[in-house]
Amino acid sequence: MSRRALGIVGAIAVVAVVGVAAAFFFHGSNAPAPVTLSDSSGSGSGTPSTTGSSGAGTSGSGTASASGGLAGTWKVQASGNTFVGYRVGEKLASLSTHTTAIGRTSAVTGTLTATGTSVTAANITANLSQLKSDQARRDNAIKMRGLETTNFPTATFKLTSPIRFGTVATGKVVNTTATGNLTLHGVTKRVQFPLQGKYTGSNIEVAGLVPIQFADYQIQAPTFAGFVTVDNNGMMELDLVFTKSA
Secondary structure, X not given: OOHHHHHHHHHHHHHHHHHHHHHHHHOOOOOOOOEEEOOOOOEEEOOOOOOOXXXXXXXXXXXXXXXXXXXXXEEEOOOOOOEEEEEEEEEEOOOOXXXXXXXXXXXXXXXXXXXXXXXXXXXXXXXXXXXXXXXXXXXXXXXXXOOOOOOOOEEEEEEOOOEEOOOOEOOOEEEEEEEEEEEXXXXXXXXXXXXXXXXXXXXXXXXXXEEEEHHHHOOOOOEXXXXXXXXXXXXXXXXXXXXXXX
């Protein structure tokens, strides 16, 4: 094959790789906003407040206190809003703009125990091998790169300090902080992160974002053919709905 023909073949190959990489990148451009709770039923958009502290919630006039109904053991609801996932920035080599890649799994199990208006214990397990984003190429890539979910299929969180919700009113969002041990990619680290909680009368829903530095968990940020790079940090996102155990 002539040098000119080899050059043409090479150029076609580069264009093809760039095209695939661009498709991989731009599929994350319509990412949903970070999860947050609202005083009405369901979730809204925006970022969970980081200014709340123990007892920082509000109770609207005419709304019944929930302190009696919270006590007991609760388990993660198998359906509904429940998910654990990631949010991470991606960048196409030729552009300065980032886009956000999001993957989520609803394969989450676990329990929490409440006494009064405090959560005294919580153990959560997420099956990361079932993470799904808007791009199958990305989902396949993280099986062997980055999160390496083939080798490290689960993430776990165990509460180590009580979550104190203070005054809790049915249907009202409370902002607080959760502290515990997060195991990700086979590495366990102590984490502390802002958390929102809401008691609806039949369910407890919590939502939060946990900052993740990949190096802390021995995760190497993946690249795609050198054209797409991934930030060396991201967020673990959660929205968990609990129902009371029988």
